[in-house]
Amino acid sequence: MDQPPVHVLDLNPDDLQSHLVELFGPEIPSYRAKQIFEWVYRHRIHNFAEMTNLPRSIKELLDLHFCIYASSVVQNRPSNDGTRKLLLRWPDGATSECVLIPTEDRRTACLSAQVGCPVQCVFCASGVGGLDRNLTTGQIVEQALRLIDLCPDETKLTNIVFMGIGEPLANYDAVIGAIRILHAPWGMGLGARRLTVSTIGLPQPIRKLAQEGLPINLAWSLHAPNDTLRRQLIPWAAKIPLDEVIDACRYFFETTGREVTLEYLVLDGVNHRPEHAEQLARIASAIRANVNLIPYNPVAGLGFARPDDAVVMQFEQRLRRLGVNVHVRHSRGLDIDAACGQLRRQNQNPRS
Numbered sequence: 636m637d638q639p640p641v642h643v644l645d646l647n648p649d650d651l652q653s654h655l656v657e658l659f660g661p662e663i664p665s666y667r668a669k670q671i672f673e674w675v676y677r678h679r680i681h682n683f684a685e686m687t688n689l690p691r692s693i694k695e696l697l698d699l700h701f702c703i704y705a706s707s708v709v710q711n712r713p714s715n716d717g718t719r720k721l722l723l724r725w726p727d728g729a730t731s732e733c734v735l736i737p738t739e740d741r742r743t744a745c746l747s748a749q750v751g752c753p754v755q756c757v758f759c760a761s762g763v764g765g766l767d768r769n770l771t772t773g774q775i776v777e778q779a780l781r782l783i784d785l786c787p788d789e790t791k792l793t794n795i796v797f798m799g800i801g802e803p804l805a806n807y808d809a810v811i812g813a814i815r816i817l818h819a820p821w822g823m824g825l826g827a828r829r830l831t832v833s834t835i836g837l838p839q840p841i842r843k844l845a846q847e848g849l850p851i852n853l854a855w856s857l858h859a860p861n862d863t864l865r866r867q868l869i870p871w872a873a874k875i876p877l878d879e880v881i882d883a884c885r886y887f888f889e890t891t892g893r894e895v896t897l898e899y900l901v902l903d904g905v906n907h908r909p910e911h912a913e914q915l916a917r918i919a920s921a922i923r924a925n926v927n928l929i930p931y932n933p934v935a936g937l938g939f940a941r942p943d944d945a946v947v948m949q950f951e952q953r954l955r956r957l958g959v960n961v962h963v964r965h966s967r968g969l970d971i972d973a974a975c976g977q978l979r980r981q982n983q984n985p986r987s
């Protein structure tokens with residue numbers, strides 16, 4: 636067979652049914668695609684052979700022309716705090732990371748959108764080396780299914796965040812395709828409010844996202860509250876002034892009714908001065924956003940350090956006095972290099 640197998644996780648029921656008609660002819664019953672998706676998303680089977688209500692002749696041809704899972708699990712790293720990180724390898728050799736973060740009341744999957752990242756934030760392991768390629772819709776969905784396989788029996792994912800490797804809104808079509816499958820009743824069936832897209836702040840895609848009719852959550856990874864510092868930390872910010880992102884976030888809130896969250900990595904000695912608190916408070920007030928402060932998880936060789944807890948607390952209290960609804964969120968899985976990009980980077984270069 637010359638063509639690579641079609642990745643079932645890339646498809647919606649109409650697409651799959653069209654493929655089936657092409658392969659088996661128009662006499663194939665119209666319920667076959669629905670049956671296949673039930674096996675994939677409800678029963679979470681990995682092989683066509685296990686689809687007991689399909690004729691053997693169909694299963695054999697499906698096995699030749701389609702695949703359900705395209706990746707192999709290269710690493711499966713458990714953390715002391717229950718976090719699990721997977722490194723997946725795709726048929727072209729590219730690798731991507733995804734993380735399962737269990738807490739008392741939820742099981743959150745953190746997914747990657749790209750292989751590498753074009754934004755190249757100076758504090759981030761994922762940006763080192765730039766972008767290799769985008770992930771496809773099916774590859775994004777497959778990360779979620781691989782993480783469900785790590786959940787104990789009878790439990791499933793409760794939340795999905797696009798906070799792994801890559802800028803989700805720079806791979807817009809594939810990410811929206813995946814969100815629709817994760818949300819669809821025939822797919823993973825997750826409520827839109829349980830899905831969060833995190834972006835470094837791309838105004839046009841934020842406006843487009845607002846118009847998708849999906850009331851998902853938007854997190855703006857701000858990290859720097861003025862244009863000068865932002866340009867130093869986030870190279871893409873050179874072309875995107877803060878005011879443009881603020882306008883787009885306002886539009887998102889007005890259109891979807893969903894509040895935007897500001898994510899703010901606290902980098903020791905860099906972005907937690909009193910004037911930073913004032914600037915951050917002004918932005919939070921302009922878009923009516925809550926703020927999550929995340930003490931930085933250091934990456935070897937990038938030159939940034941984790942601030943003392945007292946420093947973070949002082950910054951948090953200053954923000955609170957300025958009227959900001961702020962919380963400190965700690966990175967999970969520090970012992971497994973869970974900060975995005977670290978595992979993949981180590982896998983590429985063991986000495987880094």
Ligand code: SF4
Binds near residue numbers: 755
């Ligand atoms: S912080 Fe996000 S946008 Fe920036 S380089 Fe890392 S993955 Fe890319």
